[in-house]
Each structure stands twice: as C-alpha cells, then as structure tokens.
Amino acid sequence: xxxxxxxxxxxxxxxxxxxxTxTxTxTxTxTxTxxxxxxxxxxxxxxxxxxxNCNARHVVLSITAPRHAFRLSEPVTVEVRLSxxxxxxxxxxxxxxxxxxxxxxxxxxxxxxxxxxxxxxGVDVYPGPVVYFCTDEAGLRLGPHSTALAAAHWNQxxxxxxxxxxxxAPPGTYRLxxxxxxxxxxxxxxx
Numbered sequence: 001x002x003x004x005x006x007x008x009x010x011x012x013x014x015x016x017x018x019x020x021t022x023t024x025t026x027t028x029t030x031t032x033t034x035x036x037x038x039x040x041x042x043x044x045x046x047x048x049x050x051x052x053n054c055n056a057r058h059v060v061l062s063i064t065a066p067r068h069a070f071r072l073s074e075p076v077t078v079e080v081r082l083s084x085x086x087x088x089x090x091x092x093x094x095x096x097x098x099x100x101x102x103x104x105x106x107x108x109x110x111x112x113x114x115x116x117x118x119x120x121x122g123v124d125v126y127p128g129p130v131v132y133f134c135t136d137e138a139g140l141r142l143g144p145h146s147t148a149l150a151a152a153h154w155n156q157x158x159x160x161x162x163x164x165x166x167x168x169a170p171p172g173t174y175r176l177x178x179x180x181x182x183x184x185x186x187x188x189x190x191x
Contacts (some may be wrong), residue, residue: 025068043067048109050179051082051090051142056084059142061113063182065089070171070187072168076154076186083147091141105148110134113179115152117186120173128159152178 038086044064048056065078082105084090106111109127117126143150158169171190177183 003162018073027068041067043184045182045184048183049179051084052092052140053085054084054088054142058088059084059090060180061177061179063178063184065176065186069187070156072156072171072188072190076156076176077175078152078184078186080105080113080150080152081147082113082142083151085145086141087144089141089143092139105140106148107150107152107178112140113150115154116177116180117154117158117169118175118177122159122174125158125160125169125174126154129164152176154186 043066044062046060046062048152049059050056051059051061059081060081062081062083063078064081065076070076105112107115109115115126116124116126140148156169158167160163160167168181169188174186174188175183176186
C-alpha cells in the first residue's frame, strides 16, 4: 500500500506542475488580451439596419469613436460607416432639380442618418426638443457591395430646460446614437 501511495505521489507531482503552468499561462494570456482591449484607442459598435428599400439583413451601420475624453473646447467627431453586402441598390432617389442635393452619407438632425446625444440619465441633449425644418435635399443611393463613410460631429451643444436654451454640455459621459440603432459612449472632461 505504501508503494502505491509513493507511485501516485510521484506521478501526481509533475501533473500538478503542468496544470499550474497551464493555468498561469492561460491567466497571463487572458490578462494580456484584456489589457489590449482595455487600452484600445477606439471603440466600435455595429448593428444591422434597414436602409431605404433594403432590409437589415444586408446593411450594417458601424460607429467608431475615440476612447479618450474630449476637452470642453474640443468638438466630438466619430466615424460612421454604412456597408451594403447585398446585390441590389438601396436608398432614396436624389432630389431632382436641387443642386444642393446630397449624394454622400451625412449624419445629423436633417441628414441621411439622424444623430442623437443623450446623457447617462437618458436626457436628450442634442438636438434636444428643438424643432428642425429640414428641406428634402438629402438622398443617398448605396450600391451593391459598397460602403459609404461620414464623420459625425457634435459641438457639445446641449438644448436643455423649458423652453430649451442652447448651452455647453457639462462634463460627463454621453451616448451618441446614430439612426436610433448604434450607440457609443463619449466622455467630456473639464481638464
């Protein structure tokens, strides 16, 4: 019986070392991966969205935002990408006889894709409850297997109060949402 215990102990010792080494390696790898993700310079969020006459199966909307905090004097800019994987053309026909009709992807209150900024508490700060009278000049045709890019800008204006008064958004975390589908966090700092 003593001999069996000695053999089991002799076999178990190296196995415990191998298990400990494998666990340490897996933990180190997972920590390095987490650190790489946590220190990434941007954050990207995506979703399938319907666009024009195309369903969401073939259209992907992505937003990429910097992870750094924006100073109060620095405009917030994020990259917006609308990609079409299907074989048909999507979108609305361009406004005829209007030289200002847009043929590129634009993001904003009166643009191809709407932009909304909310506080963490869910309060709409931009464009807020302000009424916009948008002309019918927007139009974008997204061809088969194509991508349209745009930069969305927020000048940190907040329309708060009753009646809403334009003011500078206070420091804090906000959520930028494009087309009511994709949201990224943005931080404003006073420093």
